Amino acid sequence: MSLKVSQLIVLGVFGFGLILAGGSSRFDASQIAVLRPLAAVLLIPAIWFLGRDDLRRAPVVLVLLGLWLVWMVVQLIPLPTDIWHQLPGREAIRDLDVMAGLDEVSRPISFTPFRGWNSVFSMIVPLCALLIALASKLSSRQLLLLVAAFGVLDAALGLLQVLGGAHSPLYFYAITNRGFPVGIFANENHSALLSAMTLVIIARLGLSAATAMDARWVRLAYVPAFILVLLAVLISGSRAGLVFALIALGAGGTMAWLERLGQARQSGRQALASDGGVNRWLPAFALAVMFGLIMAFLVLERTPAFEDLFARSSFEDLRWSIWPFLKGMMQTHWLLGTGFGSFDRVYQIYEPTDLLMRAYLNQAHNDWAQVVIEGGLPAVMIAFAAIIWLAGSIRSIWSRKKAAAIFWFAILAILGAASLVDYPLRTPIFQSLALWLVIVLADEKNG
Secondary structure, three states: OOHHHHHHHHHHHHHHHHHHHOOOOOOOOOOHHHHHHHHHHHHHHHHHHOOHHHHOOOHHHHHHHHHHHHHHHHOOOOEOHHHHHHOOOOHHHHHHHHHHOOOOOOEOOOOOHHHHHHHHHHOHHHHHHHHHHHHHOOOHHHHHHHHHHHHHHHHHHHHHHHHHOOOOOOOOOOOOOOOOOOOOOOOHHHHHHHHHHHHHHHHHHHHOHHHHOOOHHHHHHHHHHHHHHHHHHHOOOOHHHHHHHHHHHHHHHHHHHHHHHHHHHHHHHHHHHOOOOHHHHHHHHHHHHHHHHHHHHHHOOOOHHHHHHOOHHHHHOHHHHOHHHHHHHHHHHOOOOOOOOOHHHHHHHHOOHHHOOOOOOOOOOOHHHHHHHHHHHHHHHHHHHHHHHHHHHHHHHHOOOHHHHHHHHHHHHHHHHHHHHOOHHHOHHHHHHHHHHHHHHHHHHHO
């Protein structure tokens, strides 16, 4: 068996495991008992196949990921009692320790060490995804095709779930949004977000298909794949997903316009005018078909997300109700954080009685705020360094390929905005796909 085939088998096994078990952010999802050991085993061939040139492909990503992991471990190191008692937000626990005669017990920064270790071990999946992608030596375009394949599969499965009803056996998780297209995720918002990102990726792949010399069947698959993913977004109940899909359509249209301008400058007006007519009008025809499809779904009231967008419940969303308490948690724990994975436990200290309910808040539904709460200043600094690198990369690409820069801006804007109202990057699937996209970004910046 050749080296390349062996590497692709490792990637395929990892991808299959990710699809079946990587769609939930819950620390107690039973699927992680399979996914993490699988990732640990696959790390062995991934490291074996890695070369120095592979590591040079994305050094900044490796450094930032390593720093993030180091800080997660540091939060779990027991501190001297006197130092721990001086940390902000520990007063209630300190008083309970005194009452129970445990005031000399050493504790780490993390409020919930067990959850902290769980978060540390969860990093094995994105680390495996990064090293496998580097070791497989896939090109940037192949990685984009791989991410798009995840999105198309997610959309197709979501449509089948809706057809099968709330009791469809195609739902992978016990705690999920039954009756809605969640695809390979447990959360319909995460599925809709992936669909929106996939729309942008397919648009870019389709626009560059001719120059990339894609196989004919691949070129023919772009349009139906795009429509399939768009359908999944339209029938989704995710308001944010619908908004992100509209942004994706706008980004796709902008990329097409910029690509057309570039072709016009290279070939001249006369060559463009003699394009045969079909290729010239194909983007406009495709845009008209998509617009007609969207309007048909709106008129026939088959877009629950659009209807919910203007419903009264949209303004009574729990996310807005808890913001003052998230703000208070950030103000208290901004320096060192409460420990990764500790949010839901620490939130119970701040939770007001008028928001008590049978269901509990397992995440902040604002990942930017949750990073501050759980990770403190060190995590914020690492995240800020990542943002600076991403922004610098896009700026570098803009000077050479404006359509490509629009693509990356759309991808990062959608993912960043989604993290304001949700927590997609806490699922193993999104962690892995995001790292694969970052590798592509690094390639394009350096190329």
